[in-house]
Amino acid sequence: xxxxxxxSPxSPxSPVPxxxxxxxxxxxxxxxxxxxxxxxxTSTASAGFRVFWxxxxxxxxxxxxxxxxxxxxxFSDPGEGGLALWSGRYLGERVGFLTSWCYxxxxxxxxxxxxxxxxxxxxxVFPRLQTINPAWHLMFxxxxxxxxxxxxxxxxxxxxxxxxxxxxSTLLAVGLxxxxxxxxxxxxxxxxxxxxxxxxxxxxxxxxxxxxxxxGLVCMSMIGVEIxxxxxxxxxxxxxxxxxxxxRASGASLFCYVAATAALLAGMSGAPLGSASxxxxxxxxxxxxxxRGRAIAAMAALICISLAGAGLCWFAAAARMLWLCAxxxxxxxxxxxxxxQWRTPDRAMRAQGILSSGVLVLGFLGAATQEAYVTLxxxxxxxxxxxxxxxxxxxxxxxxxxxxxxxWLSVISGTLGCGATLFGTxxxxxxxxxISSIWQYEIKxxxxxxxxxxxxFWVFARRQQAPALNVVYQKS
Numbered sequence: 044x045x046x047x048x049x050x051s052p053x054s055p056x057s058p059v060p061x062x063x064x065x066x067x068x069x070x071x072x073x074x075x076x077x078x079x080x081x082x083x084x085t086s087t088a089s090a091g092f093r094v095f096w097x098x099x100x101x102x103x104x105x106x107x108x109x110x111x112x113x114x115x116x117x118f119s120d121p122g123e124g125g126l127a128l129w130s131g132r133y134l135g136e137r138v139g140f141l142t143s144w145c146y147x148x149x150x151x152x153x154x155x156x157x158x159x160x161x162x163x164x165x166x167x168v169f170p171r172l173q174t175i176n177p178a179w180h181l182m183f184x185x186x187x188x189x190x191x192x193x194x195x196x197x198x199x200x201x202x203x204x205x206x207x208x209x210x211x212s213t214l215l216a217v218g219l220x221x222x223x224x225x226x227x228x229x230x231x232x233x234x235x236x237x238x239x240x241x242x243x244x245x246x247x248x249x250x251x252x253x254x255x256x257x258x259g260l261v262c263m264s265m266i267g268v269e270i271x272x273x274x275x276x277x278x279x280x281x282x283x284x285x286x287x288x289x290x291r292a293s294g295a296s297l298f299c300y301v302a303a304t305a306a307l308l309a310g311m312s313g314a315p316l317g318s319a320s321x322x323x324x325x326x327x328x329x330x331x332x333x334x335r336g337r338a339i340a341a342m343a344a345l346i347c348i349s350l351a352g353a354g355l356c357w358f359a360a361a362a363r364m365l366w367l368c369a370x371x372x373x374x375x376x377x378x379x380x381x382x383x384q385w386r387t388p389d390r391a392m393r394a395q396g397i398l399s400s401g402v403l404v405l406g407f408l409g410a411a412t413q414e415a416y417v418t419l420x421x422x423x424x425x426x427x428x429x430x431x432x433x434x435x436x437x438x439x440x441x442x443x444x445x446x447x448x449x450x451w452l453s454v455i456s457g458t459l460g461c462g463a464t465l466f467g468t469x470x471x472x473x474x475x476x477x478i479s480s481i482w483q484y485e486i487k488x489x490x491x492x493x494x495x496x497x498x499x500f501w502v503f504a505r506r507q508q509a510p511a512l513n514v515v516y517q518k519s
Contacts, residue, residue, distance in 0.1 A: 061123060061276040062198075062386050067284035069203050070271040074292030076209035076352045077360075078267030079299045081216055082160045085321025087261055087300070088307045092247045093254040097261045098301055101463065105262050108460030109269070109431070110293040111452065112438045114286035116272045119441070121282055124367040125272030126434055133437035137503055140371055142430040143364045144499035146273075149427040150361035151395065154191065155403040157354045158184040161347050167323045168343045181407040187351070188403060192396035195359045198385040209352015216345035217299040219338075220322070223329045224306025231312070252473065259424050259467035264300060266427060268293045269434070273360040322346060358395070365391040372506030421471065422491040428468045429496070435460035 065073070087094055120128040124143060131139020162184050166172040172180075199205060271278070271289050278285055307321075310329050323339060330338045366388035369378035382389040435457045442453025474484055 060381060060386055063277055063279040064203075065271075065274055065278045065280070066203075067280040067288040069206055070274075070278065070280070070285055070288040071292050071295075072203075072206035072210040073274070073356055074268050074271055074289055075295055076206060076213055076349065077270045077356045078265060078292065078296040079213045079217065079349075080264060080267075080353060081213065081322060081346050081349050082157065083260070083264045084220075084300070084303055084307065085325075087257060087264055088304045088321070090254045090257045092308055093250055094257060094261065094304065095247055095301075096250050097254070097258050098304075100258070101261050101265070102297065104459045104463035105467075106265055106293060106297055108435060108438070108456035108463075109265065110290045111456045112434050112460065113269045113272060113289045113293070115438060115441060115453065116269070116434075117275075117286040117289060118282045120272070121275045121278065121285070123274070123276035124364055125275040126269050126430065127364065127367055128275075129272075129437050130430070130433040133440040134433055136371070137500075138433050140368065140373075140503045140506070141496065141499045142433050143367045143371070144502065145426050145429045145496070147361045147364035147368065147395070148495055148499070149423050150357050151398050152402045152423050153427075154354050154358050154361070155184065155188060155399050155406065157350045157357075158187040158191075158403065159406060161187060161350050164323065164343050164346050168340060177407055181404065184403055184407075185400060187354075188399055189396060191351075191354050191358050192392055194355060195362065195392050196382065196385065196387055196389045198387050199355070205352060205355055209349055209355070212345045212348035212352065214295075214299070216322075216342060216349055217303045219342060219345070220303045220325070221306045223326065223338075224310040227310045227329045256470045256473035259428060259471035262431075262463065262467040263424055263427055265293070265296060266431070267357075268296065270356060270360050273363055358392070362388050362392040362395050365395055368502070373502040373504075421488055422495065424471045425468055425488070425492050426495055428464050428471070431464045432461055432468075435464060 090097075116125050116129045120126075120132065122128050127139050127143040127146070129139075130142040162180050165183075166180070194205075268289050271285060271292075280288070307325055310325055322342060326338050326342050327335060365374075366378060366381075368374055369376065369391065378388070378391045378394060380390050381387065438453050438457035438460065442450045442457060444450075445453060472485060472488060474481065
């Protein structure tokens with residue numbers, strides 16, 4: 044990368060006036076709370092025990108290459124928005140810009156979906172809330188969203204206590220799920236997999252096309268390990284410590300997903316898992332007597348704290364990507380502004396908050412619009428995987444310039460990762476749920492993805508040198 048003390052004002056990799064306060068342990072907690080999404084546990088587990096075949100495929104083809112790529116990015120591009128700088132360096136400015144664009148755009152509907160899940164969890168604990176006007180649910184979710192905006196503007200979203208609290212709540216919730224599953228399995232002897240033959244405890248059924256379509260969701264569930272590189276200019280730890288923190292977080296997140304999925308499936312014994320209340324249904328199914336109410340309340344509290352922490356981190360990361368898009372040109376120069384006191388991209392955060400509010404309102408409208416909202420979330424899966432294609436292609440080009448054996452490690456990892464990401468993206472076009480019209484679904488999905496990426500190309504085409512860059516890149 045060269046020296047970071049003297050920088051051209053127009054270079055996105057130049058030093059920026061962010062506060063450097065994140066340590067390696069903070070990066071670990073940020074990655075864990077961002078990667079282990081408790082609301083995705085039931086979505087992947089809904090595929091049944093067949094999902095473990097997908098995990099066996101994802102570990103060598105996506106998870107390990109992802110960890111290697113994140114480690115290389117931490118060393119090579121430690122600036123703000125590191126993964127976009129990495130893509131731009133190896134694949135050109137246009138791809139680097141589109142990486143930032145897709146990473147930001149995906150989080151516009153994602154953070155509101157976390158708020159909706161929190162509202163659904165609270166309503167499960169207090170059933171009377173389920174009967175009130177849905178407008179109140181919208182107000183609660185909107186209040187949560189703008190609380191996240193406000194906390195991020197003042198710099199709380201990346202603070203140590205937020206990361207630790209969110210990650211610990213996530214790990215405690217996963218631990219509770221595993222303990223309940225082990226307890227249920229110990230007191231209800233029989234095959235782990237329902238329907239397995241006599242004496243066939245591990246009779247996992249073979250894959251089918253419907254289950255394979257969940258592969259994109261499995262890959263998406265491990266996305267978040269790279270989030271530390273987005274805060275590159277705010278990290279005070281060494282590059283090696285940052286890389287190892289991300290690798291450890293990848294291992295911890297993988298264990299949480301696989302172990303919790305096994306516990307969920309073993310505990311439910313073939314019973315269906317709801318998309319918004321699956322973890323709560325799981326607790327209600329397993330616990331008995333007076334402990335049931337306490338366990339449900341404890342799980343609900345852990346879920347809410349965990350998802351709030353994840354929302355804070357993802358919103359902060361996405362806003363920095365929007366800031367980077369503005370710095371590179373094509374967007375309003377005002378989005379480049381950092382708050383003079385808190386040193387956060389406050390205007391980018393407010394703009395993102397307004398867009399996310401629109402998506403949130405869309406989700407609470409009529410049934411027809413509900414289907415549109417679900418389609419938006421399907422598009423988000425694809426848009427979230429697209430930056431990883433660029434990251435893995437960059438890893439291949441990076442490896443070609445290295446000496447063996449590092450060259451082969453990078454090239455093989457990049458090839459496997461790129462192939463798995465493209466496969467997961469293709470599988471996302473296969474509906475994993477009942478829909479009224481497959482052709483309408485495919486047309487909406489293709490059109491939505493083309494519009495999102497095409498809009499990014501259009502913004503890049505009109506980018507120009509912004510005079511505000513001299514202010515943005517002044518030394519702190």
